[in-house]
Amino acid sequence: MTTIVDHLTIPCKQRNMDWLKAALQIAIELEHSTLPLYLSGMFSLKTQNYTSYNLIRSVAMEEMVHMAVACNILSAIGGTPRIKTLDPGFPSKGLPGGAEPDLTAVLAKVSTRQLENYLRVEMPDFLLPDEYKDEKYPTIAGLYDAIKNAIGDNADEVRAAMKKGGTSNQIGDDIGFTTIKYSNKSDPLDQLYSGIQEILEQGEGLTSRTLHAGPASESEPAHYCKFAEIYYGARYRQPQSGIELTRTTEPEFFKGYRIPFPNVVNTLAVPKDGYAQLLKHDPNAAEVKKNLLAFDKNYTVLMNELDAMWNGPADRSWPTFGKAVRAMFSMRVLAAFNIMKYEVPANAVARLGEIYPEEYDLLSTYTDLQATVFYGPRFVNQNVGAPHGTGRPQP
Secondary structure, X not given: OOOHHHHHOOOHHHOOHHHHHHHHHHHHHHHHHHHHHHHHHHHOEOOOOOHHHHXXXXXXXHHHHHHHHHHHHHHHOOOOOOOOOOOOOOOEEEEHHHEEEXXXXXXXXXXXXXHHHHHHHHOOHHHOOHHHOOOOOOOOHHHHHHHHHHHHHOHHHHHHHHHHOOOOOOOOOOOOOOOOOOOOOOOOHHHHHHXXXXXXXXXXXXXXXXXXXXXXXXXXXXXXXXXHHHHHOEOOOOOOOOOOOOOOOHHHHOOOOEOOOOOEOOEOOOOOOOOHHHHOOOOOHHXXXXXXXXXHHHHHHHHHHHHHHHHOOHHHHHHHHHHHHHHHHHHHHHHHHHHHHOEOOHHHHHOHHHHOOOOHHHXXXXXXXXXXXXXXXXXXXXXXXXXXXXXXXXX
């Protein structure tokens, strides 16, 4: 994958249609990469119904919408969304392509540290700490801003491509998907801009100094706001003093109705090898592997069905959508009721520093090693030759 920094260093005058299609594919990969991060946390909640669960679930649902919007925009200009081989490569520093390089991206349970990572992913520019503002690519919004500018700079070619149409489908639903339909009655570019604005307002790169989306999204809390409510343990409430929202004053905006921190299953953060070395020290390894692989197979089915929705026969896109939804719901059962019931042997936990010397700090930061530890879902895409792109054998 071309890094985003490299992509954005191309001079604006050279950002042609090929550049635009490649940038939209990067956006698809970024939106997809947030799903395993958030779902790992969501599945770790012991009660999958209360406030924290519903807040995380609503963000995950909208990340799927954002991915779909990016796919629809790419399809509308004659591109082909590539989904079935997506693999973020967690754990890593930053998101795919070098986005937000200060971020620790790890599949782990909900914790204060992991919520800080979630907040970093969704952080609007005006709340970005000074030490991150010198990064060449600090927020996801930077990519979308470049995409918007490239659409305008190539306006005639984009309109022509939209009029001609492409081979990939437009996918819509009642959860907020923006579908693109060419019409000569209005400027078709407005639909592209509207889709990007939907993504920005709902979470990534909100820059209007508010933590809520616009009227089109019923002024719902942005993703950053939803995660902040869990982090601060209270609902958002505008201070009566009328103070401006800044990094310093942010805690004053979260003093509404209290939200107790959720009860969480203490899952072991997923190491680069997907527990392969750890399983060698588990006498119950065969049973654990069976359940890990069942989840990975289901996740791979989801990726295949999503790819087929956009790139398969148009008349099959809706039934394929149904298969993808079933695979999504199955992941929760396969993770929370199967994988996460298996304890990591205490003697193996005690030897984690020996088993994973290079990753021990990461594992001990995102897992309470003094308590009982359980396995968690790995989100291995079996379409990829080496899980997470590490070149390791799959256990």
